[in-house]
Amino acid sequence: MSEADTPPVVRAGLLQSTLILLPAEEKVANVFAGDTVDWVFDGGHLASRFISIKPKLANSTTDVHIVSDHGNEYTLQLREVSGDEDPHFDSKIFIAPGDKAAKDRLAELPVFVPAAELDKVKQEAAAAKAAEAATLKAEKTQEEAYRSQYPGSLRFDYTWDKSKGKELGLQEIWHDDKFTYLRGQFQETPALYEVKDKKPSLINFDFSNGLYTVPKQLDNGYLAIGKQKVDFHRTGEAR
The missing domain is CATH 2.60.40 (Immunoglobulin-like)
Structure with a gap:
């Protein structure tokens, strides 16, 4: 017709x-x-x-x-x-x-999304947002507990481009007397490099549930996936 x-x-x-x-x-x-x-x-x-x-x-x-x-x-x-x-x-x-x-x-x-499907998409988006908020809250609580447990040994004195970090999934970097830690929500695990004398090199690390544990203190380095890259630097001043 x-x-x-x-x-x-x-x-x-x-x-x-x-x-x-x-x-x-x-x-x-x-x-x-x-x-x-x-x-x-x-x-x-x-x-x-x-x-x-x-x-x-x-x-x-x-x-x-x-x-x-x-x-x-x-x-x-x-x-x-x-x-x-x-x-x-x-x-x-x-x-x-x-x-x-x-x-x-x-x-x-x-060109149109039927109302029933739109409601379903909205519900799924709201559920995903709530799940992400719950995850971030749990991680923040864990981080605060970790800080309170080791107040004298942890140092949150790294700086990086927060916009690039968000795109890659990086959320926090800190270190204690022996280790450096990087935490994030990554779609895939980025490669981790240490930079010394302006020369990058791959380093050993343990990775579990979004947390990198590096068995040394890092002053400079970066995370990279393909063309995406986030440089980080230790400032020496606790945040």
Whole structure:
């Protein structure tokens, strides 16, 4: 069907469901119904290509305008037919785009996110954000406990580009009398280099749960993954 065509008439039975099916490539993004008192419109709780319509009043009429996630629009006229001489009704209606532009849109990426999917994405994002906040809080608590346990031996006296560090996942660097520690949330484990006399060299370290433990004090070095790099330097002044 084309947006310019006269809307086709769908024959509906009193208190009977008629199922409207969009093309397999599309999902329902929104539904605009003329009469929502005498007609029931149900698209389900999850985004799909299906809409169920059901008239509650004999001889009633209305229309429905459907917008798909690909931006196609379909309009149908609905008529309850139980009072007709021929009371048969349509149990299923298959919709197909009627012009080339609408057909071409089926091959493209969706332009709308159905409300049900958007709510799901928002919930997942909120859950991920809450989980990240809980992880950061736990790490901060652990760090504070570590600081209080060893107040005289820990030194947080390193500096680095915080923007580059955030991109790589680096969160904190400190040392005690024997070791240097680097903590972060890394997508993959960066290589760790020590820089002496402006010459970098790979060094030995232990890595577990986002924590590097280096068996020496580092004055200068950097973390690197591919072209991403974060230099760090010891200032000698505790932060």
